[in-house]
Amino acid sequence: MHTDAGPRPDRRDHGALRAALAAASEDTVVYDLDGIGRQYVALCAELPGVAVRFAMKACSVDEVLGRLAALGSGFDAASPQEIAQALRTGVSPDRIHYGNTIKSDRNIAEAYRLGVRDFATDSLEDVAAIAEHAPGARVFCRLATTGDGALWGLSRKFGCSPEDALRVLDAARGSGLVPSGLSVHVGSQQMTTEAWAAAVESLADVLEELNWFGIVPNQVNLGGGLPALGMLDRRGRPLEPPLDKMFAVIREGMERLRAVNAAPLDFLLEPGRHLVADHGAIRAHVARLSSRHQLDGTHEDWLFLSCGKFNGLYEMDQLQYRLEFPTHPGGQFVDAVVAGPTCDSDDGYAQDGGLVRVPRAVASGDPVWIHSCGAYAAAYATRGFNGFAPLPYTCVGGSEGDRG
16 A cells, blocks of 8 residues: 555546545545546547446445446446436436346346346346346347456356356347347456457457357346456556557457447446546554554554454555645654454454555544545445444535535
């Protein structure tokens, strides 16, 4: 993890976000709606003609969803509750798809009642349920990927083999559904271009096989996985994804897929973290900086924060966040383990070698700014483990004010 004494991997304009952090007197998550909007516009410019379906799980904040909807985004929803929330932004149901391959009969029927007609699938059992409870719907089959190169691989729970994809879409056709397309997900916070190239090759092979069987999809969903730029690895080193090269590989891949399919293809993308992570931050505070010896005789400094894994920093298992101590820009530093405030031993990170430079002079109550945590900060928060409540949030660049 970096402190503000080190280099910043993300040098885009965060003036409004920093001003809101400085103005906050209590702990809060801050979202920069204008920054998120700029990120959306930049993405559309890189991949013109690709329909964006924001992955709601990354940030289910109404104001964020409303800003994206106003710019033309649709939504990737994983439950009827998310579908209902997406509809409240004013988007039409045809800009929402049910992207979760895991759905009960009741959930399928409710999504269909709400007007959704596009469903992800990856099994014959799910196809049969969609045919029964969402007759005539469009289905796109998710192909499994290895997840290699991503912080979160997503390689087992979702997606099927190419051979299964043929059977799934053939069964969809036979049961009165529309076998509309294929989808992939290369893993969350994907760090390589090779993952995208491999996904394109898999999609191309399956498209050719489907065409041979008389199934001609009209859409390919390229899923999520586009990285944020301000993230740090578990040892605090900046993650430096080759984003420009990724976009180039994706553009080339779309041309390849258009060339192998027997009909024109529409393309969709499901970004989540890429749009919101770097445009959200937490104003937290120091609970305590303490020093003690472990049983093996080693000395350790520990920085305990007012928020942790259960109320804002759930992803600390795989990454670190850059900390800034605005009231201590200089002075002496110590290398500390960082942890949250609860009595759960998992509520901490950097215990496997990566320590954080912390001003020696920090005191209980001093503010701490936690950067690039706009993705999943609010969505993963518990209802109040150990009595530490989820953080409220503030939006800047739109209708401002604290939200519960």
